[in-house]
Amino acid sequence: MTDLLTSLRSKLPEAAFRDIEPRYLEEPRGRYAGQVLAVLAPGTSEEVAVIIRACGESSTPVVPYGGGTGLVGGQVASDGPPPVILSLERMRAIRVMDRLGATMVVEAGAILADIHTAAKAEGLIFPLTLASQGSARIGGLLSTNAGGVNVIRYGSARDLCLGLEAVLPDGSVMRGLSPLRKNNTGYDLRHLLIGAEGTLGVITAASLRLFPQPAATGAALMVVPHPAAALDLLHLTQKRLGDGVSAFEIIGRMGLEFLAEMGPALRPPFADAPDWMCLIDLGLSAGQNPMDALETVFAEAFEAGLVSDGLVAQSEGQRQDFWALRENIPEANRRIGSISSHDIAVPIAAIPDFIATAPGRLAKIGAYRINCFGHLGDGNLHYNVFPQKGRSRAEHEHERDAIKTCIHDLVHEMGGSISAEHGIGRLKLGDLERYGDPAKLTAMRAIKAALDPKGIMNPGAVLRGG
Structure with missing residues (x-):
C-alpha cells in the first residue's frame, strides 16, 4: 500500500490528495462506518484513469464518492481491505452549454443545485429535483439512477442523460458525451453504468437533457379521504392537464404530526391535519393560467367526492411554502x-x-x-x-x-420493487438476492466479472463479494 501511494504521488498533483475527514467514512443514516487507505480527489478524467490503473495493478479497492448523500451505504466500505476513496469533488465544471440543442455537459462532481442555476441562466431547466440537491453531485445521482419529484413528467436520471464519459475498471476512458438523441451504434454502455453504483466504473462527466422553463407554474394542496381517492384525483388531473403535471405527491397525517412534534417549524396548511392530502405541481405553457387550471380540477374533484378541502397557491412564495412542507418531512423523520x-x-x-x-x-x-x-x-x-x-x-x-x-x-x-430510487448499495444486498430475478442476477454477475475481473470497483455494493 505504501508503494501504491508513493507511485500515485509521483503521478498526481498535490491537490489530488485529501485529508481523511469523518465525512468520507459516514453515511446519513449512521448504519455504516467506513474505512480508508487514502482519499483522492482527481481533477480530470485522466487523473481518475491514473488512479484506477494503479489500484488495479495492486488489487486495491476503489470506492467512488459523490456528495455522500446516498441512503443505502454505497459510499462507505466497512469490510475487506481498506479502499481508496475516489472523490469527484474537484471535477465540478460545466464544460459545454448548448442553449439551442437544450443540452449541457457537466463533470461528475457538479452539484445538482449549481446545474439548476446554470440551466436557468439560459432559460432552461434540468428537471431532476430532490431534497439533497444542495449537496448531491450529478455523478452519484446518475450512478444510483436518482428519481426525485418530477419523474411523472420528465423521467428519472437515466432518462435525462444523453451520454457519459467514464473510466472503466482497466483504466481506459470511455468518451461517450455525444448529445445525440438517436445513436444506434451497438450496446449503449451509458445505461449499463447508470444505476451501477460505481461497481462497473467511475462516471466522470455527463451530457444532460435540458427543457424549456415553463411559462407559468402553480401548486395546490388538496385533501382526499383516502389513497384510492388520491389515485382518482391523479387520473383526473392528468386527464385535464396532461404533461402540465410536473409532480403529484401524497402526504399522510403522520408527516405533518412529525413536523409539528420535531420541526422544522412550518405553518400547517390546514387547521386540522388531514389524514391524506395531495400536493400537485404544474408547469404550463404561455397562455395557460395554473391557478384557474387547479381551481377547475378542484371543483370537478369536489363534485365527484374526491376532495373535501384545498388550497391553491396564490403566489410563487406560497407555492414554495407548500413544497417546504413536503421537502422537510425527511428531516422530521430523521429527528x-x-x-x-x-x-x-x-x-x-x-x-x-x-x-x-x-x-x-x-x-x-x-x-x-x-x-x-x-x-x-x-x-x-x-x-x-x-x-x-x-x-x-x-x-x-x-x-x-x-x-x-x-x-x-x-x-x-404486489409486483413492486424494494428499491425505487435509492439503489441497492450495501444495505439491500440480501434483499436483492431474496427478491431479484435469478436470471438477471446471473447476468449481472457475469457483466461484473467481465468488466472488473479483479473486483476492485466498489466491492460489496450491489453484488456480494468483489
Whole structure:
C-alpha cells in the first residue's frame, strides 16, 4: 500500500490528495462506518484513469464518492481491505452549454443545485429535483439512477442523460458525451453504468437533457379521504392537464404530526391535519393560467367526492411554502429516528391496497407509527416505520429485520420493487438476492466479472463479494 501511494504521488498533483475527514467514512443514516487507505480527489478524467490503473495493478479497492448523500451505504466500505476513496469533488465544471440543442455537459462532481442555476441562466431547466440537491453531485445521482419529484413528467436520471464519459475498471476512458438523441451504434454502455453504483466504473462527466422553463407554474394542496381517492384525483388531473403535471405527491397525517412534534417549524396548511392530502405541481405553457387550471380540477374533484378541502397557491412564495412542507418531512423523520425506512415502488393501481394492507402485517410484529408519503405519480412510496411516541428506535432494533422483510415481502407480492430510487448499495444486498430475478442476477454477475475481473470497483455494493 505504501508503494501504491508513493507511485500515485509521483503521478498526481498535490491537490489530488485529501485529508481523511469523518465525512468520507459516514453515511446519513449512521448504519455504516467506513474505512480508508487514502482519499483522492482527481481533477480530470485522466487523473481518475491514473488512479484506477494503479489500484488495479495492486488489487486495491476503489470506492467512488459523490456528495455522500446516498441512503443505502454505497459510499462507505466497512469490510475487506481498506479502499481508496475516489472523490469527484474537484471535477465540478460545466464544460459545454448548448442553449439551442437544450443540452449541457457537466463533470461528475457538479452539484445538482449549481446545474439548476446554470440551466436557468439560459432559460432552461434540468428537471431532476430532490431534497439533497444542495449537496448531491450529478455523478452519484446518475450512478444510483436518482428519481426525485418530477419523474411523472420528465423521467428519472437515466432518462435525462444523453451520454457519459467514464473510466472503466482497466483504466481506459470511455468518451461517450455525444448529445445525440438517436445513436444506434451497438450496446449503449451509458445505461449499463447508470444505476451501477460505481461497481462497473467511475462516471466522470455527463451530457444532460435540458427543457424549456415553463411559462407559468402553480401548486395546490388538496385533501382526499383516502389513497384510492388520491389515485382518482391523479387520473383526473392528468386527464385535464396532461404533461402540465410536473409532480403529484401524497402526504399522510403522520408527516405533518412529525413536523409539528420535531420541526422544522412550518405553518400547517390546514387547521386540522388531514389524514391524506395531495400536493400537485404544474408547469404550463404561455397562455395557460395554473391557478384557474387547479381551481377547475378542484371543483370537478369536489363534485365527484374526491376532495373535501384545498388550497391553491396564490403566489410563487406560497407555492414554495407548500413544497417546504413536503421537502422537510425527511428531516422530521430523521429527528424522530426510524426503526426501518423503505424506498419502495408498487404498480400505481396497487398503491391503495398496499397502504391498506401493510399496517395489519406490521401489527403482528409490534406497535408502531407509520409515515407514508411519496411520489404517487410514479408509484414510489417512502414507507417508514417509527417507534411509538416516548419510545426510541433502539428499543426496536431487534425487530428491524422483521419489519423490513414484512414490507418487502408485501411489495414483492404486489409486483413492486424494494428499491425505487435509492439503489441497492450495501444495505439491500440480501434483499436483492431474496427478491431479484435469478436470471438477471446471473447476468449481472457475469457483466461484473467481465468488466472488473479483479473486483476492485466498489466491492460489496450491489453484488456480494468483489
